[in-house]
Amino acid sequence: MKLAGKIALVTGGSRGIGRATARAFAAEGADIAFCHLNDDVQAETVAAEIRAMGRKALHRPVDVSDIKAGKSFAELAAGVLGPIDILFNNAGMNIRKPFEAYTEDDFDRIVSVHLKGMFFMAQAVYPAMAARGAGCIINVASQRGLKGAPNSAIYSAAKAGIMGFTRALSWEAAPKGVRVNAIAPGPIVTDLTATMEEADRQAFIAALPVGRFGRPEEIAATALLLAGPDGGFYVGATLSPNGGDVMY
Numbered sequence: 001m002k003l004a005g006k007i008a009l010v011t012g013g014s015r016g017i018g019r020a021t022a023r024a025f026a027a028e029g030a031d032i033a034f035c036h037l038n039d040d041v042q043a044e045t046v047a048a049e050i051r052a053m054g055r056k057a058l059h060r061p062v063d064v065s066d067i068k069a070g071k072s073f074a075e076l077a078a079g080v081l082g083p084i085d086i087l088f089n090n091a092g093m094n095i096r097k098p099f100e101a102y103t104e105d106d107f108d109r110i111v112s113v114h115l116k117g118m119f120f121m122a123q124a125v126y127p128a129m130a131a132r133g134a135g136c137i138i139n140v141a142s143q144r145g146l147k148g149a150p151n152s153a154i155y156s157a158a159k160a161g162i163m164g165f166t167r168a169l170s171w172e173a174a175p176k177g178v179r180v181n182a183i184a185p186g187p188i189v190t191d192l193t194a195t196m197e198e199a200d201r202q203a204f205i206a207a208l209p210v211g212r213f214g215r216p217e218e219i220a221a222t223a224l225l226l227a228g229p230d231g232g233f234y235v236g237a238t239l240s241p242n243g244g245d246v247m248y
């Protein structure tokens with residue numbers, strides 16, 4: 001098993017990409033701590049799935065934009081399960097509006113969850129990883145941070161920032177044995193994309209070379225590559241499984 005004996009902390013693990021990744025990590029032998037936002041029932045389902053694989057699961061409702069709460073959860077996870085080997089920095093949301101309709105509250109919320117939340121969750125686990133000389137941080141960005149999109153100006157800016165943060169931290173972290181990378185998924189079938197207007201979804205699918213949205217498991221497979229023994233030479237990279245939406 002690729003992650004035998006490892007401890008992974010997944011933010012936003014109750015559904016979608018976080019759930020698929022928590023399950024993929026557990027299937028490869030990792031114990032999982034995950035947080036979510038107001039999603040206790042689905043979180044308990046995911047925890048039961050992980051325990052059915054013979055792994056440990058710990059979950060709490062924690063808003064990652066609350067720096068103290070995120071840090072406390074990382075400390076709890078390390079105390080209960082052991083030192084964190086892998087952070088899958090994934091929790092996210094979006095507010096879709098035309099640029100001119102966005103408010104300061106919209107800006108603060110989206111940037112707080114994505115850029116601030118991921119930055120400080122990384123800071124919560126990084127010192128212990130650096131002290132141990134080993135660790136893996138995977139930040140979930142988006143293809144929207146690469147190419148942009150209408151009605152997602154703040155989200156796209158935050159996701160671009162996450163890729164910049166990934167590269168910047170890598171300069172400090174890699175010499176200490178901590179690999180930091182990003183994943184920029186294309187459109188994936190989750191609750192996040194379920195709220196898209198149907199016409200927008202059909203136009204998006206028509207423009208995609210593969211002609212379909214991706215599955216959360218297709219992102220989890222990339223996370224497993226980065227977290228596992230085959231990912232050792234990825235540093236500061238952004239891998240983008242996106243169905244051909246962005247080719248580079």
Ligand code: NAD
Pocket residue numbers: 011012013014015016017018035036037038039062063064065090091092093113140141142143184185186187188189190191192193
């Ligand atoms: P989802 O809505 O299915 O799941 C989001 C998860 O994050 C849930 O567990 C939710 O409880 C949690 N969450 C939301 N806000 C939180 C907060 N403030 N604090 C803690 N947990 C919070 O969404 P998803 O599609 O699985 O998205 C996961 C990540 O992937 C996000 O960062 C998203 O921006 C990114 N992403 C998604 C897509 C896509 O098409 N679905 C594409 C690119 C990037």
